[in-house]
Amino acid sequence: MEADKRTAGIASSDRAVKISLQHIQMVYETRNRQMVALHDINLHIKEGEFVVFIGPSGCGKSTLLRVIAGLLKPTAGTMLIGGRPTAKPGADRAVVFQDDSVFPWLNVEQNIEYGLKLKGIARVEREEAVDRCLRMVGLTRHGIRKMLPKELSGGMRKRVDMARAVANNPDVLLMDEPFGMLDAMTKQKLQVETVQIWEETGKTVCFVTHDLEEALFLADRIIILGADPGHIHLEIDPSFSRPRRIGLKMTAEFQEKRGQLQDILNALSGKGGEELDH
């Protein structure tokens, strides 16, 4: 598969490594036993790369994202962020969590500007950022800025969550099934938006999903994780040219790759036993 990388024109091999995981091991201590969630993960993600993680439920995708975020300290191995050993969370790596993490005591606007306020950014600029990010995630309903999270639907909250992460302008965006709860239309729209933001800003993105079309549409590189213990099973390069437009999903090549990916995952979950994905 020959690669026609970013429109920006920088060959992938020239870009610096942003995230480097070396022999990462994550063991959870539960009441009566140890649970190896990640085993010997070696992974190098380049600056500006869009990496998508897929794999059966419980294989450690969220755990891996939390390790990269610095929220979980790996039991073994080293993580380098931009070449520096890192074990703590920071504003350079924003997370869109799988679970609801929008602050319920702040309204939509206050949620989105949370990080900017901490950085001491002026009010006018914050207002602008809130507007821009709300539009980006498609939350344009009148009066939305002053609404409390409990007044929003689950899908709307997820989008506030995304807006909050993007508004903070991080180097790395870690997104854990951000579109899982959305309807097909909104999802499609946000996928296109995500590709656009990414093509424009050149952020490094780690994205978890169960949706194979989403994975193929977004990714530079798809990493398939296997379970028990969580490990990297296979890496795939979708190698569709960029910029990508939504019509891509309709092409025969896209659908063929989707089928191949499905087969790989089926074999993977089949091997793992009766555990069902979803």
Next chain:
Amino acid sequence: MITESTIRGGTKPPSLIRKFKTYKAWVKSIPLLLILVIWYIVTQLELVRPLFLPSPEAVLRSYVSLGPSLPEATWTSLSMIFTGFLIGSAIGIALSILMAYSKGFLYAFGTIFDLLRPVPVFALIPMFVLWFGIGAAPQIGLIALGCSMIMGVTTSEAVRNIPSIYIQAAYTLGADRKAVFRTIVMPNIVPHLVGAIRLAAASSFGLDVAAEFMGSQTGLGYLMIVQQQYLNTSGIFAIVILYSVLALIVDRLIAVLESRLTAWTDRNHKNSALH
């Protein structure tokens, strides 16, 4: 066919809602009215001896006869209650905030509060009298102790119940420890603190009565004991009602504050998921 009038028909629901609201106010006051009516009927028919249940008129008359001593007694009790409540809440809140800020403090005091939680403060009254004697100071001390315990117990619980995902999200948005305390911990415990203040205020009334029963020479509780010695049941009723009304007013005032500070939580919803 949709005509303008069918669209305008949308004016109907508001009136229905209004009806529903007055209906609710009505239903809410029924039990209270019922009790008053039953009280009146029972005493009017002399089904119970006045010694056990005085008539509403007798209670009203007691206010007149107690009249001269009421203002001073009320003032004494209320000032005890407020002083004790303020001191206790201040200590309780200070401890709570320290517990919220420092893990070491939380572990140290959290254990104490966990152990003390099931101990009724009222059970400590005899010991209090034994150690500190009778008088305003021990009485205030007792109220303060009760209030600070309630505040401490509630907050140590509240701090532990903050969903960790909010703290994690804050860290990934660039917050440091101080910012997490200010922007995540405080907003999450304040609603509980206000709830605790409400509980503490209610309890301080109870503690005041109990303390005055133990041998005070002033205050409403003392006045009540005097009425009891003269078998003046209607006088006791009058004071009990006065106590209740005072406590109720304080409670309502704090409740207003509470609903403002907790608007973002779900527990204020009038239509709870139960009904």
